Amino acid sequence: MKATLVGSSVLALALALAGCGGAGPAGAATTLVAGGEVIADAALYSAAKEEGSLVFYTGGSEQSEKAVTEAFTKATGIEVEIVRLAPNKLTERILAEVGAKKLGADVIRTSGEDIIISLAKAGTFQKTAFPDTVRTAVGDAIKEDGLYFSGFDRVYSFAYNNAVVPKDQAPKNWADLLDAKWQGKLSIVQVGAGGSTAALTRFQLDKIGEEYLKKFAANKPRIFDSSAGQTDALARGEVAVATMPVATGVGAIADGAPLTIAVPEEGAVGYPFYVGVGAQAPSPNAAKVFAAWLLSKDAQRIAVQQGDYPVRKDVGTPKVGDAELPAAGSGWLYRTDADTMLAHVEEDAKRWREIFGYTG
Template sequence: MNRHRAALRMGALATIIAATMTACGGSGGAGGGPAEGEGLVIDGETIADAALVDAAMAEGTVVVYTSVTEQRARAVLDAFQEDSGLAYELVRLAGGALSQRVLSEQAAGQLGADVVQQSDYSLAIAEKDAGVFAPYCPPDKDKLPQQSIDAECTFWPAQDGVHVIIYNTELVSTADSPKSWDDVLDPRWTGKFNMPYIGTGGSTWARDLMLRKDKGVEYWRELAAQNPVLTASSSTTLESVVRGESPVGNAVTGAALEAINQGAPIAMNFPTDGAAAYSTWTGLAAEAAHPNAAKVLLNWMASKAGQTATVEEGGDYSVRDDVAPPEANGEALPTRAEAKLVYPETFPEYVTERKTYQAEWLEIFDYQA
């Protein structure tokens, strides 16, 4: 059992779910790390040479602004702290609120972050255009998905979340559970399928763009006719299915795994007609107060050790092909290829048609944001 899952079993599920939508701050104290004058090497992989490590240690800490849920972000950063000996400070906000803070601080010349993580590609682009990021390529750049990285590594994907169908195992059998997005249209799920609405964030926009591009706008209309239970947050949907208020719903892997691995009565299916994935776009802040500590963190995040921690401690998929997928109750989830992951952030429409398509979705589903 890894450190994160052991810790989760000691907490209440409500605490985990509440953390996913809370604006958070705080720090982690320094852990172990290499001895003075030594580089950071893990399992034979050099993550930072001695000069970078010494410069980072002189700075002492790294400040991370992230839209990843607090519990998962801390679990990964705690692993980094243990490996590197560097302390961290964390500011966690939902994607839109995080971008507002980042852009406001950037405009005032007072951005407090050393590393910025944004799970909404459109917002990451807006931050890039505002000068938030300084180009920085980690040593393991070639192990990352090349189609997602510009030549200067202005920002890059550090981890992937995946949209899955979840169901309450006390109410729905595995055999009866919906295995695909088409299955969700079965009349048995009318008024019973719970899902966060399209405007919740970049991840739900990715989900609905995939469905529209693959199945056409008619699928949106058919799904709306099912009278799904729409919520303003993914945590509300997850909590509703865990409690049995809705027997089936939509969630992302990291949050669902937190609940499953601590005993919640839910299971997940990767839709056989496509599972929408979204990345956490990560980069070095242009005016970082602790640039060397930030580079050590970014190098670690791209390394096999960091990617393994992202999977085992945070429950997300690695962006590297040489790192195994997450586990649920000790059983490995499908690989990216097996799960038929689709990356809507690579579609031109993700940026160009967002306002138009979202307005159409809101009208079709008769939802007031």
């Protein structure tokens, strides 16, 4: 695995794809075309460019979102301001703003079935129409008649600091993390941080087994409140190994962190990141263009390069460095449906806190 090549490959792809639109930033009113597909008609695209910018609230990693938004701006001339928070904190902010009728987000991306449903019920989103070609390409990724959609499945695995851990001692599989040599050197994000940690806990309890989680906890991992803080600690060598989303690791590597991402034989968990256009969007036209563009071939290819499983079938398989992850249907990727996640999210969180003795 050539981890040091990940960041440059993602950036190069994003910049290359950014030039594929039907009109440049200074172009006359025309349709927006990406990857040979119409993403926005002339009227919508013109109105979006008139607005000129949008605000994007996201629970995704900052580096991975920058790769996406910079490519979008390069292709369209529409600037994107990113507001990034852990999904649980982001949810609190959104619900407070919706309640006060002062939602500042044009577009929102977050993980967690319980979170997206709570936001939808609170009136956070407006229904969005998508071009027929896009709607056909992404199938059932579009939910509730366009109220929100799944943008990709992110993968949760683990990574280690390769400046601290010698290659011949590096963990490759989940079982390796139970070795006593890792006691006090592991880290994990607390279960309530968002859909990512809820999905990881479901995978650990259902696929690997509760005994695994108990033994992992017995190795006294450091518990973080968010992936961002954990990733920084891993990059600094404060911990040697950390469970983390693959895309977060890819972003950290692009920023120079000495990390290697594991592709464990026991499998890894995939969980969706959902996207919706804000019901009170200050720039509604730019928001609709951005939302549709996120489902384009260009945007979905960037997701693949970041290690995410796309919602389209025509953009390839996700990669970690130069290595492709197993195909979505291979059985390697553990994925539950929304109903299963909702049925288990509260009891899983309670069990996790009991196992780790976590009261935060």
